[in-house]
Structure formats: C-alpha cells, structure tokens
Amino acid sequence: MKKILVIGGSKGIGAAIVQAQLEHHKVINISRTSPEITSNNLTHFSCNILEDELPEIEAVDTLIYCPGSINLKPIARLKVEDFKNDYEINVLGAVKAIQKYVPLLKKGNNPNILLFSTVATQLGMPYHASIAAAKSAVEGLVKTLAAEFAPTIRVNAIAPTITNTDLASKLLRNDKMIESIKDRHPLKKFLEPQEVADMADFLISDKARSTSGQIFTIDCGIVSVKL
Numbered sequence: 079m080k081k082i083l084v085i086g087g088s089k090g091i092g093a094a095i096v097q098a099q100l101e102h103h104k105v106i107n108i109s110r111t112s113p114e115i116t117s118n119n120l121t122h123f124s125c126n127i128l129e130d131e132l133p134e135i136e137a138v139d140t141l142i143y144c145p146g147s148i149n150l151k152p153i154a155r156l157k158v159e160d161f162k163n164d165y166e167i168n169v170l171g172a173v174k175a176i177q178k179y180v181p182l183l184k185k186g187n188n189p190n191i192l193l194f195s196t197v198a199t200q201l202g203m204p205y206h207a208s209i210a211a212a213k214s215a216v217e218g219l220v221k222t223l224a225a226e227f228a229p230t231i232r233v234n235a236i237a238p239t240i241t242n243t244d245l246a247s248k249l250l251r252n253d254k255m256i257e258s259i260k261d262r263h264p265l266k267k268f269l270e271p272q273e274v275a276d277m278a279d280f281l282i283s284d285k286a287r288s289t290s291g292q293i294f295t296i297d298c299g300i301v302s303v304k305l
Contacts, residue, residue: 079103080139080187082282085127085175088113090243091194092144094271095278096120106135108175127171132178139186140282141179143172143193147212148245150205161208168194168212169219176223183231188284191227193220195237197297213237217293224291232290234281239297241269264299 080103087096087107093115099105100117107113108123123133127145147167149160172193183189195213198206216235224233240246240259250256250268260266277296280286295301 081106081137082140082142083108083135083138083179084142084144085109085171086144087142090144090245091238091241091271091274092142094275095142095144098272098275098279106138108133127174128166132175135179135182137186138179138182139189141175141183141191142278142282143175143191145171146194146196146245147209148249149208150249151208152205153207156208161211164208164212165215168209169215172216172219180227180231186231188232188287189230190232190234190282190286190290191223192278192281193233193235195220195235195293197237197239197295197301199237200295201301220293221291228290232286234286234289234291235293236274236277236281237293237295237297238269238274239263239300241271241274243271262300263297264303264305267298269296269298 082099082103083106084092084096085108086092088109088111093113096105096107096113097115100119104119106121108125110126112122145167147164149164176191193216195216196209198210199214199217220233220235227233240249242250259268274296277294
C-alpha cells in the first residue's frame, strides 16, 4: 500500500484521482476544501497552496499536483497580473510542493511526481496565451526535474484536452457549446475526469518504472489527427 499525496484533490480531475487510488493506497489530500469522499485511507489537510505553510507528513511515495486554471482572453485584454496568477497556480504552487516533499520522496517506494499540462502548449489556440505560457513552463519543469532527480524519482505530466470539470464549466455551459467542442475533436468527444485518472493510475504505478520526463497527451485526437 503506497502513500500518495494529492494537491488539489477535492474537485475535478484531482477528485477522480483520489477516488481511484483509495481502494489500494493511503491518500493524503491537500486542498482548500474537503473532498466529498470519505474513507479510512484518506487524510485531508485544509490548505491554500499559494499562501499557507504546507503540512508535515511522515512519508510519501507519489506527489500529484492538480491545481490549474482556465483564463481565456484575447491578448489585448490580458493583464500582466493574469499571467502572474496563472504562473503562480500552475508552476510556483507545484515548485513549492516539490521543494517541501522531495526529501520524503527520495526515501519512497518507486517515488514519482505527476504534474499537469494542456494540449494548448502543442496546438496554437486563440485566447490561451496566459495558460499556454504557464503550462509550457510546467513541461520544462518536468523535463528538468526528471533529469535532476534521476535515477531516484520519476517525473511526468499529463496534458489533457478540455475535461468535464467545474473548471471548464463556462466552456460547456449549454448544448450548442458542448456540440461545438465535440465537433472540434476527431473522436467527437471531450474528456471525463475518470479518463485522466486512469492515465494517472498507470503513470504513478510500478508498470511505468521506465518512464520519466514525458508529457502524455490525452487529446481525443485534436493535436495529432486532422480529418
């Protein structure tokens, strides 16, 4: 039974990951709100990753950083503060968590770190300047830390397309928008959180022991397929 630390596991993809891991592992969740899930294998700490001191824990094998943002505006309407906020949420929060818990990870069982990017780093998409810039920094962090921590700690990221979460609710707020987004993807669908959690389950498992420094795109075909 491994010890899995999830930052931001109360909603969306993070909640799906927590749910998927609870049956077989001990899960520690750090987020501002408590998960709706209850389990003897779940420990929750209420914490704002950007403002509060992170809690002390005894051991950890896997660190998963889930917080993200969707801040879509034309470049003319984006302020420098928007770029700073997206960078803090997506990059600096991850850095803070990694710096805090890497000494414990080095002692872990098949220790690994999982971060999140977006398909917008690979596919030019209008109005994504701020989030694409921040997530591109996440991808650079993944590759750098995979080299720095080798051979002890594996580091990977998942880059999903739009996923049916509260964070994306403005983009999926009516049937017309839902059908439009589906139509843009060659597989004529978008993602559900459980699909991303399934990929996370593989990447943090012993089955992925030889995988590090990689960005795994789950895109319903939008990046690499043109029909």
